[in-house]
Amino acid sequence: MLSGLDHLVITVTDISRAVDFYSRVLGLEVRYRDRERVDLMLGDVALRLHWTATDVTPRAATPTPGSLDLCLRSLLPLDEVQRHLEALDVEVELGPVPRQGATGEITSLYLRDPDGNLLEISRPVKNQPS
Template sequence: MLSGLDHLVITVTDISRAVDFYSRVLGLDVRYRDRERVDLMLGDMSLRLHWTATDISPRAATPTPGSLDLCVRSVLPLDEVQRHLEALDVEVELGPVTRQGANGDITSLYLRDPDGNLLEICRPLKPAGD
């Protein structure tokens, strides 16, 4: 019945600060919808930023900045991601650590966006023999 995600809404207190973080730090392309909604492209889906004081309806019952826990896959090796984050003075809260992903074991780094949302950046562990 379902085939995947189209977009995921992230409630933020400051759209411009969030756009800066997700575009500069994580390299996502930005598509402005209006002053209260911005799409950050992640493959064929988007992370949609909604401002906390928006009148957009319908919306989640309790849209709360900092309540998201999101894991995204990296195309780059995590040591490169970690060097990039260090160069931008973005703190890695944990990692690299081994975790269980949707399709097997992954190695992950954890950090937070400006609103305190937990972001996990992962790479699949290579199968034995690779």
């Protein structure tokens, strides 16, 4: 019945701060919809930023900044990602650590966005050099 994910809404307290983080730190393409909604493109999926005080309806019953726990796949080896984060002075909360992903074993780094959402950046174990 379903074929995939189109977009996922991330509730944020400051659109500009979130756009800066997701574009500068994570390299996502930004597409502005209006002043209360911005799409951050991740392949053919949008991470849609909604401002906490938006009038956009319908919306989640309890849109709460900092409540998201999201795992993203990396094209780059995690040591490169870690060096990039260090260069930008972005704290890695945990990792690299082994985890189980949707399709098998992964290695992950954990960090937080400016609203406290937990972001896991992962890489399949089979694609990593031994």
